[in-house]
Amino acid sequence: MGELKKIRTACRSCHGGCGVIAHVKDGRVIKVEGDPASPISHGTMCAKGLAITQLAYHPDRILYPMKKSDTGWERISWDEALDTICEKFKQVIRENGPESIVIGQGTGRDYESFLYRFANLLGTPNVLTAGHMCYVSRVGATLITCGNLPVCDYEGEPKCIVVWGCNPLWTNPDEYKGEGFWRAYKKGAKLIVIDPRRGFLANRADLWLQIRPGTDAALAFGFLNVIIEEGLYDSEFVGQYVHGWEAFQERVREYPLERVEEITWVRRDLIRKAARLYATTKPAALHWGVPTEQSINCTDCTRLLTGLMAVTGNLDAPGGNVLFVPPPVRTVSEFARHQDLPPEQRQKRLGGEQYRLAARVALVTPKVVWDAILTGEPYPVRAMLLCGTNPVITRANAREVYEALRKVEFLAVADFFLTPTAELADIFLPAATWLEQNYVGDFWKRHGYVVARQKVVEIGECWQDHKIFQELGKRMGQAEYWWDTVEDALNYMLAPSGLSWDEFKELGYLKGEMEYRKYLKKGFSTPTGKVELYSTILEKWGRDPLPRYREVPESPVSRPDLLDRYPYILNAGLRIPTFFHSANRQIPWLREIRPDPIVEVHPETAAKHGIKEGDWVWIESPRGHIRQRARLNEGIDPRVIVAEHGWWFPELEGPGHGWDIANVNILTDNDLAISDPLMGSTNLRVLLCNISPCEDQ
Amino acid sequence: MMKKVSLMVLRKECMGCHACEVACKQEHGLDVGPRLIRVIERAPYYIPIYCHHCARPPCRDSCPVEAISRNEWGIVRVDKELCIGCKACVEACPFGAMQFDEEREVALICDLCYERLQQNEAPACSLVCPTRCILWGDMRAIAEGMEQRLL
Numbered sequence: 001m002g003e004l005k006k007i008r009t010a011c012r013s014c015h016g017g018c019g020v021i022a023h024v025k026d027g028r029v030i031k032v033e034g035d036p037a038s039p040i041s042h043g044t045m046c047a048k049g050l051a052i053t054q055l056a057y058h059p060d061r062i063l064y065p066m067k068k069s070d071t072g073w074e075r076i077s078w079d080e081a082l083d084t085i086c087e088k089f090k091q092v093i094r095e096n097g098p099e100s101i102v103i104g105q106g107t108g109r110d111y112e113s114f115l116y117r118f119a120n121l122l123g124t125p126n127v128l129t130a131g132h133m134c135y136v137s138r139v140g141a142t143l144i145t146c147g148n149l150p151v152c153d154y155e156g157e158p159k160c161i162v163v164w165g166c167n168p169l170w171t172n173p174d175e176y177k178g179e180g181f182w183r184a185y186k187k188g189a190k191l192i193v194i195d196p197r198r199g200f201l202a203n204r205a206d207l208w209l210q211i212r213p214g215t216d217a218a219l220a221f222g223f224l225n226v227i228i229e230e231g232l233y234d235s236e237f238v239g240q241y242v243h244g245w246e247a248f249q250e251r252v253r254e255y256p257l258e259r260v261e262e263i264t265w266v267r268r269d270l271i272r273k274a275a276r277l278y279a280t281t282k283p284a285a286l287h288w289g290v291p292t293e294q295s296i297n298c299t300d301c302t303r304l305l306t307g308l309m310a311v312t313g314n315l316d317a318p319g320g321n322v323l324f325v326p327p328p329v330r331t332v333s334e335f336a337r338h339q340d341l342p343p344e345q346r347q348k349r350l351g352g353e354q355y356r357l358a359a360r361v362a363l364v365t366p367k368v369v370w371d372a373i374l375t376g377e378p379y380p381v382r383a384m385l386l387c388g389t390n391p392v393i394t395r396a397n398a399r400e401v402y403e404a405l406r407k408v409e410f411l412a413v414a415d416f417f418l419t420p421t422a423e424l425a426d427i428f429l430p431a432a433t434w435l436e437q438n439y440v441g442d443f444w445k446r447h448g449y450v451v452a453r454q455k456v457v458e459i460g461e462c463w464q465d466h467k468i469f470q471e472l473g474k475r476m477g478q479a480e481y482w483w484d485t486v487e488d489a490l491n492y493m494l495a496p497s498g499l500s501w502d503e504f505k506e507l508g509y510l511k512g513e514m515e516y517r518k519y520l521k522k523g524f525s526t527p528t529g530k531v532e533l534y535s536t537i538l539e540k541w542g543r544d545p546l547p548r549y550r551e552v553p554e555s556p557v558s559r560p561d562l563l564d565r566y567p568y569i570l571n572a573g574l575r576i577p578t579f580f581h582s583a584n585r586q587i588p589w590l591r592e593i594r595p596d597p598i599v600e601v602h603p604e605t606a607a608k609h610g611i612k613e614g615d616w617v618w619i620e621s622p623r624g625h626i627r628q629r630a631r632l633n634e635g636i637d638p639r640v641i642v643a644e645h646g647w648w649f650p651e652l653e654g655p656g657h658g659w660d661i662a663n664v665n666i667l668t669d670n671d672l673a674i675s676d677p678l679m680g681s682t683n684l685r686v687l688l689c690n691i692s693p694c695e696d697q
Numbered sequence: 698m699m700k701k702v703s704l705m706v707l708r709k710e711c712m713g714c715h716a717c718e719v720a721c722k723q724e725h726g727l728d729v730g731p732r733l734i735r736v737i738e739r740a741p742y743y744i745p746i747y748c749h750h751c752a753r754p755p756c757r758d759s760c761p762v763e764a765i766s767r768n769e770w771g772i773v774r775v776d777k778e779l780c781i782g783c784k785a786c787v788e789a790c791p792f793g794a795m796q797f798d799e800e801r802e803v804a805l806i807c808d809l810c811y812e813r814l815q816q817n818e819a820p821a822c823s824l825v826c827p828t829r830c831i832l833w834g835d836m837r838a839i840a841e842g843m844e845q846r847l848l
Contacts (some may be wrong), residue, residue, distance in 0.1 A: 198740070198741050202741065588729045591716045
């Protein structure tokens, strides 16, 4: 028996960053625990991270490269796998140009900088990420509004917290950890929760606004209306640092509280109370969730919420929403070499002309890729490399996604398991988990930290994604831009800090030196130097420079014609604490906690359809039907049905693994007409549906 | 005499993340099946089920072969060698906390991470909880913890 070693690293089972101490014995991780010294998580960990050993050593995990032959999957060497991919890529570049290759990722194992470096040097503008409707869309909208992404400053002790469509305790999203939120809240902050569903936080909140799903932008107008009408804004800040205040106020007045109440279902007196509480309690932080982005209103809702932070004087103020100062390391943008993508290639970005904001943050919306594959318009997409993503489960209109991925001429997938997406591939590359990689973690985040994710073990022939891109790059003629080892690349990333990778991993993390209210010295990083509630960039692009509310494209208001058949609003994509989107369904500890996909139904609605607790239920939308298990919940509106996302069944036979049984994206629509006009954000959240008990239980 | 230790989950502050469950499984090397701590979901409420290490444990009293005892720290323990798998203790526990290992056919209960306690380390579940709602220690430590949190 070998000695027990304890190695400090950082989790990446979700957006990550929590400090971990991994216990290693005889070359095997036997346990992970939270690192009390972590400035981000203070020793706490979640179910997903704690279950990493069951993922890393899972019997179904693929530990070597494979190719698909006539008889099924066949083990090959890394050389053969990479050569096969490069040969195909070179052929496509020769015959069609690099734009006919799409490089894609899911929510990311923290390798986006490597992925983009590879794609930019390859010359393809077509990078497909979750960013069109998750996080990056928020970054894009705030970049043009106030120059950076405002993040809650929980350590600055907000006295009022608005949790807007989010459950930070379960999801630990992006820059945040539930633990940090909780500590700030327990110091006595007032809590306002905006959520269609009475969850744990809504139940504790000082004010709970039970909003009609998808109408967040209208509610934001309601808040602004009260704040303007009652003069609750910070007139000094507004006078000096807001561009277009007059025009913005005029737009806000188009949404009087009566109208907002009608749109959002939230009583006007409650909106007034909430707006007053938020605007008069200083400092106040607004914590926004991803449902505000997965909508036709993505950009405008983000801009409105940024407006709320700004006009109340909470922007970049301690305890408000701040623009964190990053530690002195290279930026993602520099590492990714976005400047190297030739202008003529940039112009070929699929949907780039329409989705100007998506183009600005260097990504494409998925629908344009599926269309290019299925129709060859505006040019064919022939080859794809998808890394840690399962779009068959996680992107809208799953049937179209499945068809496109089945049709695309060449598909390579890097992942841990043969997911329904990976099963459609020609080449499978075995990726390393966070236990098996060296990386400057949280490199892309805007919370002022980078953390050392340190390799604890090696398993099989798995490679960390960064190495995959580096080695592919070398084979694609990019050798001069890559390094011998990943660690050499990390040294380059860290160079401005004066630290080497070895020194950094000893240190554990780096924190930027925070400075509040930077605008006093240098304004905001926008064309006018102010918070552009009236956007000069959008004006230049010929778009509406002011935000507005667009009615949810498939709602009782916009589609009364559908109500006979689909009388309920489906609020899709309820987050669950044991799973990260489509991941983890094969982890025994986690699946034991959450064995089935759950659809929540109000007891009155359930009674109407003869549905009992625990029944399997059909959920039907104009696109199709799926089944999930009913849980009765009095905390939702009887007109709303709430369903989980991300479901497939690894235990069912491949290649499908039950991808279309309970997958909520069988029901969603990806029509570009109902996507955000600037980001191409797909509506993953709100649609019309009907329910009925399944005949066979 | 040694102080008695116990564990208490502040139910009002449990938000149903299940981290404690997985930490416990990992610490005890348990597979699917026995759940020494468990959170039942009834959104917006979450109900933690766990052993209270009762002063007069009904599980102990129900055991026909005296396989259950309470040690000097007040920790209720099942002697796997003696257990005959009759499940009387499972029936007797008023909290529904007593678990049964179907494979080995023995009863199983939270041991408050006895091995960790001996090394002055906190029970695994209590360390990972993001709302810090799992309190442990002697009654005074638990009472103090409650007071702090209810402020």
